[in-house]
Amino acid sequence: MESGGQAASGPASPDALTVRVVPRIAEIPAADWDRCALSPESLAGTGETHNPFVTHAFLSALEEAGCVSGRTGWLPLHVAVERAGRLVGVAPCYLKSHSQGEYVFDHGWADAYDRAGGEYYPKLQVSVPFTPVTGPRLLIAPGEPVAEACAALLAGLRALRQETKASSIHITFMPEPQWTAAGQVGFLKRTDQQFHWDNRGYADFDAFLGALASRKRKALKRERRDALANGITIEWVTGSDLTEAHWDAFFRFYMDTGSRKWGRPYLNRRFFSLLGERMPERVLLVMARREDRYVAGAINLIGDAALYGRNWGCIEDHPFLHFEVCYYQAIDFAIARGLARVEAGAQGEHKLTRGYRPVMMHSAHDIADPGLRAAIADYLRRETGYVREALRDYAACTPYRQDGGDTRAAASDEGEDPIG
CATH class of the missing domain: 3.40.630.30 (Gcn5-related N-acetyltransferase (GNAT))
Structure with missing residues (x-):
């Protein structure tokens, strides 16, 4: 060789x-x-x-x-x-x-x-x-x-x-x-x-909610409302809008969460700058802001067919904010971009009740x-x-309606998860 x-x-x-x-x-x-x-x-x-x-x-x-x-x-x-x-x-x-x-x-x-x-x-x-x-x-x-x-x-x-x-x-x-x-x-x-979310041609997030059983639909609405209850707003940042200030903020979140979960985060600050320089159009930062400062965020990469959730972090704890930033905003973005699915990382049985299916x-x-x-x-x-x-x-625990609202409930027969 x-x-x-x-x-x-x-x-x-x-x-x-x-x-x-x-x-x-x-x-x-x-x-x-x-x-x-x-x-x-x-x-x-x-x-x-x-x-x-x-x-x-x-x-x-x-x-x-x-x-x-x-x-x-x-x-x-x-x-x-x-x-x-x-x-x-x-x-x-x-x-x-x-x-x-x-x-x-x-x-x-x-x-x-x-x-x-x-x-x-x-x-x-x-x-x-x-x-x-x-x-x-x-x-x-x-x-x-x-x-x-x-x-x-x-x-x-x-x-x-x-x-x-x-x-x-x-x-x-x-x-x-x-x-x-x-x-x-x-x-x-x-x-x-893993657990992935499928876009079944939904016009918007409400259309996705309409495919869920009533109890699950109400639970998701409540989580989204509670996640933003403390004056939190959400921003999507991608492409030429990405700045070093965004990366500085996100890296703080990444280091805080990574240090607590696995001891030594794998990625360094230089990597995120290089990512922003070399493939900004493939990067989506979902950033949560409260009182004029960013308090949480998640990084996703954008394919032609899928949105890939990778890392999440925060410097303030708010109920359900993790689900909002990592899962629901990803679904919103995928629908808006016409992407076929969201892959939200490894692990996470809790994703099942939020519309993700086992793969x-x-x-x-x-x-x-x-x-x-x-x-x-x-x-x-x-x-x-x-x-x-x-x-x-x-697959038997699908949150989708069983009256025709669930068009793809069965599992396909085909383990640092910061998002999960």
């Missing part, structure tokens, strides 16, 4: 695929990366035509700000597949020395392996750091044979696992077609769940040690049964 942008040596067929490791995303031109990340081949199964988290702008902001690095335990080692110097596919990959910021939890696996005398870290993580959002992980250039490109990327990841002496490869929050492809070459398949998440895991692999495979068989049973139970 080649690394650091070195070309493969020796004669090679013009059609031969070569694999190299790229230690900095900046070494790949943004246009080439995004050509793969946003291709129909990559986005198949996601319901999206633009996933902002896998773009060069987002991932490079994480690297340039120092949120991902060897120092933070997220060492970039992106795997690139090329044909005659042209990028065929790439996988955003990181060498990890811990299991923080992933949301597909394997701490128990690490502890068990350590007790048995093994070394679980380092491991390889193929994901968007700190982001529990489904999106392509095997990024394939348009027009390339999908099966061939996926196989080359997965083989490259396995070669990198051997080269780095990593215990395992973890590909998290995958679209179902890529999950299936990984399973076909021996990756263990894992499932989990299955997918991840794939390649374990080097045969004994550990067998134990994890057995665990995953049981876990998948629990997840499917929970999805069925959640």
Whole structure:
């Protein structure tokens, strides 16, 4: 395997695929990366035509700000597949020395392996750091044979696992077609769940409320009224309206909530400035103001089909303000923009009563040690049964009317959540 942008040596067929490791995303031109990340081949199964988290702008902001690095335990080692110097596919990959910021939890696996005398870290993580959002992980250039490109990327990841002496490869929050492809070459398949809100063509928020059962509708109206009862107003800030003052305010909220919930927030102030510089049209800040100062806010990223809620924070506590800023304002925005859904992060059964539905998440895991692999495979068989049973139970608890108002109540059968 080649690394650091070195070309493969020796004669090679013009059609031969070569694999190299790229230690900095900046070494790949943004246009080439995004050509793969946003291709129909990559986005198949996601319901999206633009996933902002896998773009060069987002991932490079994480690297340039120092949120991902060897120092933070997220060492970039992106795997690139090329044909005659042209990028065929790439996988955003990181060498990890811990299991923080992933949301597909394997701490128990690490502890068990350590007790048995093994070394679980380092491991390889193929994901968007700190982001529990489904999106392509095997990024394939348009027009390339999908099966061939996926196989080359997965083989490259396995070669990198051997080269780095990593215990395992973890590909998290995958679209179902890529999950299936990984399973076909021996990756263990894992499932989990989230809660998403579907826009069923609502004209406005009141139309959405009209689809709910009477008791749920009254409860949501009361929560929205109570959230703003202390003179709080809400602002949507996006695009060229974003300023450093907005980021200063939001970062205070993020740090306060993050320090209390997880001890060490993952993102730094520089990252948010870079985000505002590089992709402002894809950012939505929902900011709550009281007495001429911002007191709470949530950051969302905007796709072509979905609004993705990510981080929330506050410096004042007000009843139901979290629900208003993170969930109800997101629904309002999605309706106004004609977006198909809202994805409000990991966890959160409380989202179900607020109109969000359960959806299955997918991840794939390649374990080097045969004994550990067998134990994890057995665990995953049981876990998948629990997840499917929970999805069925959640689907039966829909808040929508059962007289025709609920047109999509059933669950799809397909874990830092600050929003959740």
